Amino acid sequence: MKILVCIKQVPDMESQFIINSQGNWFDENNLSFRMNEYDEYAVEQAVRLKEQLGGDPDITALSIGSGRVVDVLRKALAFGCDRGVHIVDPDSCAKDPWQIASMIAAFAQTEGFDLIFTGMQSQDRGSAQVGVIVAELLGISCVTTLIGFAYDNGVITVKRELEGGVKGVLKLKTPALVTCQLGLNVPRYPTLPNILKAKKKQLVAIPVGDMPHVRELTATCTIYRPRKKAGGLILEGDVGIVADRLMGILKECTMVMK
Amino acid sequence: MKALLVCEYREGKLLDSSYELVAFADKLGADNVLLLIGSMAEVPRVNSTVYLADAEIYGEYNPDLHKKIVLAAVERENPDYIVFGHSSWGWDLAPRVATALRAGQVSEVVDIVDGQFVAGICNAKLRRTVTPKTDTVVLTIQSGAFNFDSTRQGTPLVERIELSEVIPSLEFIGYEPSEAKSVDLTRSEVIVSIGRGVGKKENVAVISALARALGGELGASRPAVDAGWVEHCQQIGATGQTVSPRLYIACGISGAIQHLVGMRESDFVFAINKDRDAPIAEVADVLVVADIMQIVPELTAKFLKTENTFRQAG
Numbered sequence: 024m025k026i027l028v029c030i031k032q033v034p035d036m037e038s039q040f041i042i043n044s045q046g047n048w049f050d051e052n053n054l055s056f057r058m059n060e061y062d063e064y065a066v067e068q069a070v071r072l073k074e075q076l077g078g079d080p081d082i083t084a085l086s087i088g089s090g091r092v093v094d095v096l097r098k099a100l101a102f103g104c105d106r107g108v109h110i111v112d113p114d115s116c117a118k119d120p121w122q123i124a125s126m127i128a129a130f131a132q133t134e135g136f137d138l139i140f141t142g143m144q145s146q147d148r149g150s151a152q153v154g155v156i157v158a159e160l161l162g163i164s165c166v167t168t169l170i171g172f173a174y175d176n177g178v179i180t181v182k183r184e185l186e187g188g189v190k191g192v193l194k195l196k197t198p199a200l201v202t203c204q205l206g207l208n209v210p211r212y213p214t215l216p217n218i219l220k221a222k223k224k225q226l227v228a229i230p231v232g233d234m235p236h237v238r239e240l241t242a243t244c245t246i247y248r249p250r251k252k253a254g255g256l257i258l259e260g261d262v263g264i265v266a267d268r269l270m271g272i273l274k275e276c277t278m279v280m281k
Numbered sequence: 282m283k284a285l286l287v288c289e290y291r292e293g294k295l296l297d298s299s300y301e302l303v304a305f306a307d308k309l310g311a312d313n314v315l316l317l318i319g320s321m322a323e324v325p326r327v328n329s330t331v332y333l334a335d336a337e338i339y340g341e342y343n344p345d346l347h348k349k350i351v352l353a354a355v356e357r358e359n360p361d362y363i364v365f366g367h368s369s370w371g372w373d374l375a376p377r378v379a380t381a382l383r384a385g386q387v388s389e390v391v392d393i394v395d396g397q398f399v400a401g402i403c404n405a406k407l408r409r410t411v412t413p414k415t416d417t418v419v420l421t422i423q424s425g426a427f428n429f430d431s432t433r434q435g436t437p438l439v440e441r442i443e444l445s446e447v448i449p450s451l452e453f454i455g456y457e458p459s460e461a462k463s464v465d466l467t468r469s470e471v472i473v474s475i476g477r478g479v480g481k482k483e484n485v486a487v488i489s490a491l492a493r494a495l496g497g498e499l500g501a502s503r504p505a506v507d508a509g510w511v512e513h514c515q516q517i518g519a520t521g522q523t524v525s526p527r528l529y530i531a532c533g534i535s536g537a538i539q540h541l542v543g544m545r546e547s548d549f550v551f552a553i554n555k556d557r558d559a560p561i562a563e564v565a566d567v568l569v570v571a572d573i574m575q576i577v578p579e580l581t582a583k584f585l586k587t588e589n590t591f592r593q594a595g
């Protein structure tokens with residue numbers, strides 16, 4: 024069995040974002056990067072399946088991006104993936120979901136995976152498109168937003184998360200692509216021996232020029248900060264003084280204090 | 282300019298979000314036709330053509346079939362825009378339709394400005410404007426971003442849509458209801474909620490002490506629930522409860538849209554966050570830029586002290 028996990032490296036969302044000089048993306052300097060949260064669930068689920076099947080499946084972790092994305096590939100290898108594939112593309116953050124998905128599909132086409140795991144969306148763009156487009160391009164079954172996954176002999180039973188806590192239960196057969204939602208499992212912390220082992224695992228770099236190029240279907244024009252609530256108050260500074268102000272506001276504005 | 286609005290239907294009912302698509306099309310200035318995979322009884326009350334495909338035959342969630350139905354409607358109407366709600370159904374189906382048409386898709390649109398679509402990035406800390414580069418465009422719309430005047434009524438012109446046989450690749454087994462709620466937050470007057478910023482389970486007690494002092498309940502964002510700090514029934518947001526207390530205090534919650542949809546009807550919102558750019562500021566009446574573990578105990582102590590003074594005086 025061959026498994027592919029697609030992972031993206033994203034900025035830490037608690038970072039201070041600075042808009043770049045062209046005004047069309049954020050400046051990457053001074054940001055710290057990490058594995059997209061949703062993808063951690065994808066990697067964990069793939070590794071659990073490998074463990075369930077006695078180590079038989081061979082797991083490839085794929086990431087597209089500049090040199091820094093090697094970090095998330097190493098992390099995936101430390102989780103238990105077998106090899107990393109890095110499509111080296113310094114401009115990946117300017118590409119739309121269609122362009123990214125087309126590259127992944129082209130790679131997957133030549134390898135013939137039985138099962139592909141992705142996150143349901145990325146934390147930065149949040150488009151929730153790439154996984155589904157890959158499946159459609161490959162012509163394989165696809166379910167999104169998984170919070171439950173069970174595999175038995177080529178048949179996958181999944182739980183999708185719907186609104187308001189309702190779930191949908193479905194069955195499908197491999198080959199398939201599933202997109203993972205928060206809470207699907209509890210991602211592990213890689214142990215030191217596994218981190219060391221990961222350093223020896225194979226990591227292949229493919230220049231983006233070797234991948235087929237498609238044109239973008241959507242383009243980001245500008246980015247900007249949303250406005251804070253009109254009339255909203257910001258309090259900061261000495262904790263004691265702030266707490267006093269809050270007490271005053273609680274009294275004036277709410278019914279809590281009678 | 283024409284928009285095909287793909288309504289959403291679940292467990293036998295048309296979802297209200299379908300009307301938000303109409304509000305969106307109005308703002309876009311597009312003529313609209315609707316598509317419902319549902320039942321005759323649930324056809325939306327609008328003055329437009331509504332294509333109806335029978336959910337008895339085509340299922341409530343069946344992306345292979347639903348994609349084909351949307352494409353059949355597209356073929357008849359040749360719309361410029363195909364619009365879905367950004368929901369578990371819409372975000373699953375929209376990219377399938379977009380791929381089939383090689384159409385550009387913009388996800389989770391919150392606004393239209395100068396003909397460009399606005400969407401959030403980086404957990405809503407930033408916004409971006411997007412221009413589609415294709416003639417046909419697929420869009421998903423953020424829930425609650427476009428408000429529909431619910432007093433407006435109309436008479437739809439219903440046209441049936443049917444497919445020749447398609448064999449679906451997924452087998453839908455059924456729905457599983459949400460877990461029974463042992464805590465009902467929908468009636469609470471005061472809710473103090475914890476988010477990932479609380480850091481660890483041991484810190485939760487500090488926040489619940491504030492909730493208790495204020496006579497309120499403890500709520501939570503999703504990561505706090507996923508980490509097992511509190512029960513799922515305390516989760517607020519798209520996949521949890523929707524609340525509207527008089528006072529909502531968000532402690533260490535960034536303000537992702539899936540959380541905001543569950544609490545933005547609160548009368549008064551306090552947010553405590555060490556990041557002054559956290560998007561919770563968009564709904565906060567007061568943003569306290571501080572470490573929760575410092576400010577919350579201070580506030581609780583002051584509050585209890587005043588209450589005691591009151592009690593002694595009375």
Ligand SMILES: Cc1cc2nc3c(=O)[nH]c(=O)nc-3n(C[C@H](O)[C@H](O)[C@H](O)COP(=O)(O)OP(=O)(O)OC[C@H]3O[C@@H](n4cnc5c(N)ncnc54)[C@H](O)[C@@H]3O)c2cc1C
Binds near residue numbers: 036476534543574
């Ligand atoms: C389909 C779907 C459904 C979802 N449904 C829900 C839902 O129902 N409810 C929900 O809540 N989420 C839901 N989510 C998840 C949502 O997108 C966010 O990931 C989540 O709300 C983030 O939770 P948070 O704010 O607690 O954590 P984070 O986004 O990680 O934010 C933590 C915040 O704490 C602050 N902080 C950290 N340390 C401190 C400190 N010491 N003092 C003060 N502040 C601090 C940080 O600055 C940050 O702003 C859903 C997501 C999807 C895709």
